[in-house]
């Protein structure tokens with residue numbers, strides 16, 4: 001490659017300027033105060049944002065039973081580290097004092113909620129599902145076998161991951177449910 005005298009001085013000048021600026025940047029970075037990690041000692045867990053059907057991956061930091069920080073997961077194939085404002089703020093949902101963490105039951109005709117245990121709730125839910133399916137299953141229509149459960153609907157949530165959605169849909173289909181929807185589409 002041929003280079004003119006003028007070109008040589010231009011290139012050498014640009015190189016020297018870059019070196020000086022690079023040195024200054026290094027010096028000013030070294031002068032910055034070192035910040036302590038505000039989440040030192042916090043446990044990190046991967047999770048999925050519960051708010052919409054995008055299903056962004058998150059890294060949740062928790063300390064003493066409280067969520068202290070949420071970031072986008074850079075290794076998640078959907079959002080690659082990005083989160084919208086709702087996803088960034090979802091620690092408020094987890095930490096909210098208004099969050100219900102126990103089973104609540106309102107008996108038919110009652111205007112009061114009662115607190116119940118899971119040991120009480122799960123067999124009751126199973127019993128009601130079985131009774132409803134038995135009472136409302138349509139096995140045949142116009143001479144064709146349909147096996148359609150017309151008395152139930154199933155609603156999935158955005159916090160479910162792929163595998164959970166797969167199992168949930170399988171269970172619904174096995175019960176003959178045709179009204180199978182997703183919270184984020186409503």
Ligand code: SF4
Pocket residue numbers: 049050051052053054055056079083084085086087088
């Ligand atoms: S971070 Fe925003 S875009 Fe991503 S799943 Fe949550 S609500 Fe949807």
